[in-house]
Amino acid sequence: MELRVNKVLKKYAENIVLNEISLMISEVNVVAIIGPSGGGKSTFLRLLAGLEEYDGGNIMINEHNLSKDDLDSYRKKVGYVFQDNNLFPHLSVFKNISLVLEKVHDRPEKDNKDLIEGLLKQYGLLEHKDKYPHQISGGQAQRASIVRALAINPEILLLDEPTSALDPALTYEVLQSIKKLKDNNKDFIIVTHEIGFAKHIADHIVFIDNQKIIEHGSVDILNNPKTEELKKFLDKVLSYE
Incomplete structure (x- = not known):
């Protein structure tokens, strides 16, 4: 850097x-x-x-x-992780991550499954992929925010x-x-x-x-x-x- x-x-x-x-x-x-x-x-x-x-x-x-x-x-x-995770409360963990790829990087959801699930597994979150932010702990939500930032393969976090x-x-x-x-x-x-x-x-x-x-x-x-x-x-x- x-x-x-x-x-x-x-x-x-x-x-x-x-x-x-x-x-x-x-x-x-x-x-x-x-x-x-x-x-x-x-x-x-x-x-x-x-x-x-x-x-x-x-x-x-x-x-x-x-x-x-x-x-x-x-x-x-650039991947950005906020103090309060900033996840969308009405979307699942998986969809929170996929949405960035869909809207910002023009990648359809079907093309994101393997990437997102691989990152969620790496950060101990795969079993929570279909849960909503209020259904997981604050630490898990923040880790999901880190995964969301990583999913775009950023030059810098x-x-x-x-x-x-x-x-x-x-x-x-x-x-x-x-x-x-x-x-x-x-x-x-x-x-x-x-x-x-x-x-x-x-x-x-x-x-x-x-x-x-x-x-x-x-x-x-x-x-x-x-x-x-x-x-x-x-x-x-x-x-x-």
Whole structure:
């Protein structure tokens, strides 16, 4: 994965959410974005997905220039996993996944069966394929959301705090599924508050606070932070581990 961010500014009305952030990362598979709530992490991820426009600067992911590329075409190459799974409640697990392939990628349902069932089996969900979201656990629904993102064979996966609404047991099963992404050499960027997991899974850490990228680097920065902001953040989140 190649990620180049140059002085990107994002505002909502007059409120600055990301303040001319810059970042250059190359030859990595997994990037973890960490930081306090409200610092701009999820907004940054939405910009990387092409879900929102920015107000200044430029973003390039691999060979995609998000200021110049056709964003509709780019979005078809990106798998996105939301905090709350975002499954359609009136559709089965299978149909939730197939619908994206049908509507966005013009693949009829009959051509999707083997692909979807293979992914559902890989992520321990095949027996639940005909159930509706309310009939499965939150962890299973989030894993179904991961499968839906994978079904399009994305160039890159973006995961926005995928365990934030889950209890510890369900969090564990979702994290195991995300670990499987790494084991399968998938490129992905994850916003997470699970610092121990980030340390285990990531090739590169990005710490965002107060609308800025304060520090970034290999996972070593979690053991030896260079900035006072990251040190204070880690002291707080790791105090009771």
